[in-house]
Amino acid sequence: MKEITHKEFEQEVLNGGKVVVDFYSTECPPCEALAPKFENLDKLYGKDVKFVKIFRQENRDLAESLDIHGSPTVIFYENGRLVGDRLTGGIKRSELIKNLNALLPEERVKEITTKIKPKVSEYDVVILGGGPAGLTAGLYLCQARVKAALIDVQLPGGQISSTHKISNYPGFVEPQPGYMLAHFMSEQTKICGTKYKVAVDVAKVDLKNKYVVIDEYETIHAKKIILATGASPRYLNVPGERELKGNGISYCATCDAKYFVERDVIVVGGGNTAIEEADFIAKFARKVTIIHQFDKLQANKQAQEKAFANPKIEFVFDTEPRRFEKNGNKIFVDTENIKTGEKGQLVADGVFIFVGMKPNTELFEGDLETDQWGYIKTNEDMLTNLDGVYAVGDIRSKKYRQITTAVADGTIAAISVTRELDTY
Numbered sequence: 001m002k003e004i005t006h007k008e009f010e011q012e013v014l015n016g017g018k019v020v021v022d023f024y025s026t027e028c029p030p031c032e033a034l035a036p037k038f039e040n041l042d043k044l045y046g047k048d049v050k051f052v053k054i055f056r057q058e059n060r061d062l063a064e065s066l067d068i069h070g071s072p073t074v075i076f077y078e079n080g081r082l083v084g085d086r087l088t089g090g091i092k093r094s095e096l097i098k099n100l101n102a103l104l105p106e107e108r109v110k111e112i113t114t115k116i117k118p119k120v121s122e123y124d125v126v127i128l129g130g131g132p133a134g135l136t137a138g139l140y141l142c143q144a145r146v147k148a149a150l151i152d153v154q155l156p157g158g159q160i161s162s163t164h165k166i167s168n169y170p171g172f173v174e175p176q177p178g179y180m181l182a183h184f185m186s187e188q189t190k191i192c193g194t195k196y197k198v199a200v201d202v203a204k205v206d207l208k209n210k211y212v213v214i215d216e217y218e219t220i221h222a223k224k225i226i227l228a229t230g231a232s233p234r235y236l237n238v239p240g241e242r243e244l245k246g247n248g249i250s251y252c253a254t255c256d257a258k259y260f261v262e263r264d265v266i267v268v269g270g271g272n273t274a275i276e277e278a279d280f281i282a283k284f285a286r287k288v289t290i291i292h293q294f295d296k297l298q299a300n301k302q303a304q305e306k307a308f309a310n311p312k313i314e315f316v317f318d319t320e321p322r323r324f325e326k327n328g329n330k331i332f333v334d335t336e337n338i339k340t341g342e343k344g345q346l347v348a349d350g351v352f353i354f355v356g357m358k359p360n361t362e363l364f365e366g367d368l369e370t371d372q373w374g375y376i377k378t379n380e381d382m383l384t385n386l387d388g389v390y391a392v393g394d395i396r397s398k399k400y401r402q403i404t405t406a407v408a409d410g411t412i413a414a415i416s417v418t419r420e421l422d423t424y
């Protein structure tokens, strides 16, 4: 692997051959997550592809001339020409491999693949999921000198990474941007010493034999497993919804509200998240219409009062969307009043859906006892029905799902696990 500056770019990158370039920065958690993957793949592909690193902060003009504005960004060249995908953010090993393989003949890819040696590592505890619950478990475990690995399919932070502002996490007088709170939690646990394996593909989770396979070659064994994979937004499951996801329909106001400056937006839902996010979207949009299936909002009183007082926000009660269709830049929403059966249609530039969450349990369904909604049942130590398997945070069957309840779960599981390991 070669570290170069803008002066050597022409010679080392544009002058022919197959080259992969990583534009990185310091104090950049996704760059740190990428570094070992990049190094490891250099060992495998290094004879065929040149691996190059460029420090973005000191080569800013070059980066900007290539339209690179974030770190890390990985780009691929063949004979001086840009090819393949432009990878950025939490870059997975599988994404790098896909693009490297595309540079090589099939036969050579087969030869390289046979060289991938399976790796097995041993830990006391594996934490699956790096949201507030998993990060807190990791913090308590490392402070107790328990050897723990934290695995996440994305970068750590969980749902709060894409929450606009958090005003109810104790210790912060001013509301905190969600991504900052996520960053503080993640750095605290990492600096403490919990080993991060993030932005990975999780191929298999064996709860009975206590191992997790990541990136298809690394097996992580542990004495205990803490499940902290959280929850994801629920779909309405009406025609047009999946097709228009990311193309007019969004589940994340922090990510997408900025695209609707002076536009008309529909928000579906009436709970805390829907109402608080509608208030945020209204900072950008010309008008926000909230469609809710009941005749009253379910959000807390403070959120309701704020929304009712906002002149940009309108309400359509007792109504559910039945179908979404895009025509030009507009989204047409067919609606039905669930009391009268009356059909209607609303038109907007964008739609945000906040109708609850579902637990992320796809990888270990079947072995665990769950409630009727699929959330994992635990005892008060966070222990599930399986020996040595704990569940914490939003994935757990409980009444209230908040950051504070997630960190509390993580604390309890970590202390229980530490006590159990001490008596081994």
Ligand SMILES: Cc1cc2nc3c(=O)[nH]c(=O)nc-3n(C[C@H](O)[C@H](O)[C@H](O)COP(=O)(O)OP(=O)(O)OC[C@H]3O[C@@H](n4cnc5c(N)ncnc54)[C@H](O)[C@@H]3O)c2cc1C
Residues within 6 Å of the ligand: 128, 129, 130, 131, 132, 133, 134, 151, 152, 153, 154, 155, 156, 157, 158, 159, 160, 162, 163, 165, 166, 167, 168, 169, 202, 228, 229, 230, 231, 232, 273, 277, 360, 363, 392, 393, 394, 395, 401, 402, 403, 404, 406
């Ligand atoms: C829009 C919005 C606003 C919110 N606002 C607030 C608020 O103001 N205050 C408050 O207290 N709460 C708020 N919440 C709720 C809060 O974010 C959650 O209760 C909290 O994040 C739950 O933490 P968790 O660690 O259990 O799960 P999550 O935050 O969901 O984290 C789970 C992690 O697991 C990872 N993961 C998923 N599947 C796998 C897998 N198979 N293998 C490995 N890793 C996996 C995910 O990538 C993620 O990083 C809000 C939620 C949303 C959606």
